[in-house]
Amino acid sequence: GQNIDQPTEMTATEGAIVQINCTYQTSGFNGLFWYQQHAGEAPTFLSYNVLDGLEEKGRFSSFLSRSKGYSYLLLKELQMKDSASYLCAVTRKRSNDYKLSFGAGTTVTVRA
């Protein structure tokens, strides 16, 4: 089984930085995805980490520590449009097991 935890809500000011943590306990862990989901819309891909370390992509960066079962998504220079739910999801190494197992999501509210 797997246990994926992330905070329920976070609030930050426009222009600031927010870090969303995700911890997981997953047997046969393969990699970790971050998705963004605006209210009433489909999740959209942000990042994928399979190796330890930081992956930077514009204003968004994602970090993974496999030994600690820990990831974070860093959002810089926050904009109002970044208000959304951020979903952490893991995949496993088992053959034919390619599904995403999601956390409950972190709702980020950006205030002016």
Added chain:
Amino acid sequence: GAGVSQTPSNKVTEKGKYVELRCDPISGHTALYWYRQSLGQGPEFLIYFQGTGAADDSGLPNDRFFAVRPEGSVSTLKIQRTERGDSAVYLCASSFASGGGNEQFFGPGTRLTVL
């Protein structure tokens, strides 16, 4: 190019009725996934197709749920004798190939309400 499309966008039905939800994946994507998302929760896996065959249906909650993908493209999720607890957003996703690192592209979902 066209993304994943799902129809209908909204479906309201009565308890005990049968419903079908359709998913059109991105052209050329061989892998197709169904998820269910309840309010305030992350998507929950239901079933995964590789081509025409269901490679993993371990997430289907019970035998009232069934899905097909007869030609390896469009998929239909079928729910018999619907219950109020089936109310959720049903999301479909597709990816170019299976494999742990392949990005899944999600459709806008079908919001199912069972009265």
